[in-house]
Amino acid sequence: MTAIARDMPGVWSMPLLTKPNLAPIPPTSPPLPDDPSFRHSGFFNLDLRQHLRLPDQPSRYWIIVSMGDYKTDLLSFELK
Amino acid sequence: MVLILCVGIPPAQGKKRAEPAGSDSARAEKQMGMQFPNFKEVPMSPHPDQPGIKVVLGAASFKANEPAALYGAYIFDGAFYVKCRGEAATWIMVTAIARDIQVVSSMAVLTKPNLAPIAPTPPPLPDPSFRQGGFFNLDLRQHLQLPDQPSRYWLIVSMGDYKTDILSFELK
Numbered sequence: 001m002t003a004i005a006r007d008m009p010g011v012w013s014m015p016l017l018t019k020p021n022l023a024p025i026p027p028t029s030p031p032l033p034d035d036p037s038f039r040h041s042g043f044f045n046l047d048l049r050q051h052l053r054l055p056d057q058p059s060r061y062w063i064i065v066s067m068g069d070y071k072t073d074l075l076s077f078e079l080k
Numbered sequence: 081m082v083l084i085l086c087v088g089i090p091p092a093q094g095k096k097r098a099e100p101a102g103s104d105s106a107r108a109e110k111q112m113g114m115q116f117p118n119f120k121e122v123p124m125s126p127h128p129d130q131p132g133i134k135v136v137l138g139a140a141s142f143k144a145n146e147p148a149a150l151y152g153a154y155i156f157d158g159a160f161y162v163k164c165r166g167e168a169a170t171w172i173m174v175t176a177i178a179r180d181i182q183v184v185s186s187m188a189v190l191t192k193p194n195l196a197p198i199a200p201t202p203p204p205l206p207d208p209s210f211r212q213g214g215f216f217n218l219d220l221r222q223h224l225q226l227p228d229q230p231s232r233y234w235l236i237v238s239m240g241d242y243k244t245d246i247l248s249f250e251l252k
Contacts, residue, residue, distance in 0.1 A: 009171040
């Protein structure tokens, strides 16, 4: 997720979750799941101020959250 | 790898006044290979017709070792002039979000580490008709220090309350 400040110059970005000890990516991709209806999902809930380590000064921000080819629209929020 | 960047490396050149579009020097630059970054108007420069920021990608897809050219132009009003203390280029943030690898990279078009502290009282607003602008031309690969591996990216460029649409490009 990426927050772009509107009232000061700055951009803050952080993955939802980091796992430093993930196994190396295998040279060949795993096969696609057989079932075309395959879906997988999850939830996440964050304090943006804390997660992105946003500065302790008022500003409005745009935020975009992406996951590979998927992305949200640009949303707006303000920290007072 | 995920890059988390808030502050950039100062480019070598400062802001420079625009040269006329299609000038001999601009044409020569295009023919001879442009040096990035630069802050000149060039034949590929967009032209905002009101306060805001516009960018044009040199291509949708860039070959390996080819500069990933971004041509930009901006115009701002008196309110933003006061907000950015006349240093608009230091407020222009270029952000690339990778689609095929886990990378987000962001950098100001220009950084000036020794800007004077913000005055306790803001200067008075200039005339309502006040407008000022400039140009910037970057190699995205170099400027954002994008990794040397193929990926598609989304790109957004912002300057205070002004922002571009979300664009797409690919590095082969």
